Amino acid sequence: MRILLPGTLEEALQMLAATPDATPMAGGTDLLVHWPQHPELHERSYVDLSGLEDLRPHRWTDHELVLGGLTSYWDVITDRRARVELPLLIEAGRQVGAVQIQTRGTWAGNIANGSPAADGVPVLMAYDALVVLQSTRGRSEVPLAEFYVGYKEMRRKPDELITQIRLPRREYDLQIFEKVGSRQAQAITKVGIAITHSAAGWRVVSNSMAPFVCRCHSMERLLQDGRPVSSPDDLLPAIREDVSPIDDIRSTAEYRERVMARVLYYDLLDVCPSFS
Amino acid sequence: MSQRKTAGRGAAAGELRISFTLNGEPATLEVSPSERLLDILRYRLGLPGTKEGCAEGECGACTVLLDGLPVDSCLVPAYQVRGRRVETIEALDPADMAHYHARGTTQCGACTPGVVVTASWIVRHPELLETHSIRDLMAGNLCRCTGYDGIIEGVVDELEERGGSAGPGAHRS
Ligand SMILES: Cc1cc2nc3c(=O)[nH]c(=O)nc-3n(C[C@H](O)[C@H](O)[C@H](O)COP(=O)(O)OP(=O)(O)OC[C@H]3O[C@@H](n4cnc5c(N)ncnc54)[C@H](O)[C@@H]3O)c2cc1C
Ligand code: FES
Ligand code: FES
Numbered sequence: 212m213r214i215l216l217p218g219t220l221e222e223a224l225q226m227l228a229a230t231p232d233a234t235p236m237a238g239g240t241d242l243l244v245h246w247p248q249h250p251e252l253h254e255r256s257y258v259d260l261s262g263l264e265d266l267r268p269h270r271w272t273d274h275e276l277v278l279g280g281l282t283s284y285w286d287v288i289t290d291r292r293a294r295v296e297l298p299l300l301i302e303a304g305r306q307v308g309a310v311q312i313q314t315r316g317t318w319a320g321n322i323a324n325g326s327p328a329a330d331g332v333p334v335l336m337a338y339d340a341l342v343v344l345q346s347t348r349g350r351s352e353v354p355l356a357e358f359y360v361g362y363k364e365m366r367r368k369p370d371e372l373i374t375q376i377r378l379p380r381r382e383y384d385l386q387i388f389e390k391v392g393s394r395q396a397q398a399i400t401k402v403g404i405a406i407t408h409s410a411a412g413w414r415v416v417s418n419s420m421a422p423f424v425c426r427c428h429s430m431e432r433l434l435q436d437g438r439p440v441s442s443p444d445d446l447l448p449a450i451r452e453d454v455s456p457i458d459d460i461r462s463t464a465e466y467r468e469r470v471m472a473r474v475l476y477y478d479l480l481d482v483c484p485s486f487s
Numbered sequence: 488m489s490q491r492k493t494a495g496r497g498a499a500a501g502e503l504r505i506s507f508t509l510n511g512e513p514a515t516l517e518v519s520p521s522e523r524l525l526d527i528l529r530y531r532l533g534l535p536g537t538k539e540g541c542a543e544g545e546c547g548a549c550t551v552l553l554d555g556l557p558v559d560s561c562l563v564p565a566y567q568v569r570g571r572r573v574e575t576i577e578a579l580d581p582a583d584m585a586h587y588h589a590r591g592t593t594q595c596g597a598c599t600p601g602v603v604v605t606a607s608w609i610v611r612h613p614e615l616l617e618t619h620s621i622r623d624l625m626a627g628n629l630c631r632c633t634g635y636d637g638i639i640e641g642v643v644d645e646l647e648e649r650g651g652s653a654g655p656g657a658h659r660s
Contacts, residue, residue, distance in 0.1 A: 212520045214503065239562050239567070240544060243523065243561070243562040246523060246562075247542055253520075253521040257520070310624055311547055311558050311559045311605075312544055312562075314557060314558055315559075
């Protein structure tokens with residue numbers, strides 16, 4: 212195993228450029244699970260990001276919250292301004308594992324791990340996050356909603372690091388996050404939903420319902436158009452256009468669709484005049 | 488920062504030399520890139536109080552404080568603690584265990600070091616209870632024996648002894 216210990220972002224990017232098969236190591240909460248049983252993982256090369264202090268802090272500007280490439284869930288959970296302005300970040304962060312995971316796990320790691328069940332990603336997407344990617348070739352920005360292209364496939368090249376996640380500061384009149392799992396703490400999501408509404412329109416994002424976390428454009432249009440909805444079943448056609456849940460050891464596809472319909476319906480019943 | 492450099496830039500060798508603060512004392516040792524913090528504590532530094540349960544971040548038996556925050560040491564690569572502060576169960580005063588004994592917090596004891604490390608963090612930071620319940624904060628420490636109530640009550644007792652209040656969320660489940 213080769214472990215590269217850069218002291219600056221520039222060094223880290225050069226190491227990734229020179230070692231294309233190297234894996235970035237952030238909080239390790241995905242990479243080190245069952246580590247002793249996976250000797251093959253010990254053979255890989257890793258670039259350790261933990262020494263890159265500049266990537267850790269998050270900051271507020273007039274128009275944005277900018278998370279660093281190493282900002283942890285706990286960093287945001289303990290930010291009072293986030294609690295007021297972007298509360299879904301805190302609700303979702305507090306659902307990730309338990310405190311010991313929240314202090315180590317990073318938002319960027321959650322994005323780059325690419326799990327369809329990632330709990331940090333839906334709320335970031337519902338807030339229109341931009342992912343900032345950097346390599347020795349330069350810097351680019353990709354809307355998180357366009358970042359995933361397939362199961363665990365994303366628009367990040369092996370030599371690129373996520374160095375920032377940028378969230379616009381807006382007035383939201385509706386912000387909802389729901390995670391349905393088998394138990395309250397430390398459960399992998401069976402159905403997850405994040406909903407926001409602002410002057411920029413509706414955002415409905417689901418996880419664990421498709422090969423990757425995605426915006427539900429048909430649901431968003433249905434809400435935008437104010438189409439009448441009088442039962443959870445009325446939402447099923449839009450849900451079926453938006454997502455493609457699977458049967459797995461945690462749930463069946465049908466269960467996931469029905470739960471998503473019910474969660475959406477009952478969450479929106481009190482706030483949408485078109486719902487009855 | 489200077490300590491971090493002891494590991495060398497871009498070290499590709501099998502062994503890395505790291506320095507960090509362990510229970511208030513400076514520590515330096517050579518670690519292999521695949522060793523976890525848990526491994527070096529138990530098998531290299533003679534601190535077996537930190538336990539290994541699941542090795543996947545679920546049970547919290549391996550909880551230590553890293554720069555003052557609870558982490559699962561089974562998920563921390565040893566090289567990542569260079570220049571940082573690590574506190575294990577061995578740093579705590581056994582007298583601080585009195586409340587936990589009195590409440591029947593420990594039976595087989597496998598979870599206890601992790602439970603007590605997390606509890607010690609909570610009682611040192613009563614402001615956490617403005618936003619979290621004790622149960623929320625302890626959710627990453629699984630116990631197969633006691634049923635948790637004794638653990639929560641032990642934390643409440645210690646908070647009260649320290650003069651803080653356990654806060655409105657203390658008993659919420
Ligand atoms: C017990 C337990 C419970 C968990 N519960 C949940 C849960 O409820 N919900 C949930 O969503 N997740 C959960 N997780 C998964 C995990 O904690 C998160 O996905 C976390 O956000 C990963 O961040 P990390 O920094 O630890 O990533 P790492 O493990 O360090 O890395 C994860 C991946 O991201 C890449 N990466 C990391 N940072 C960057 C970067 N800046 N640029 C490019 N690539 C990068 C790595 O190369 C790797 O492929 C859990 C994990 C454990 C062990
Ligand atoms: S051994 Fe580390 S969390 Fe279980
Ligand atoms: S006392 Fe046995 S697991 Fe907690």
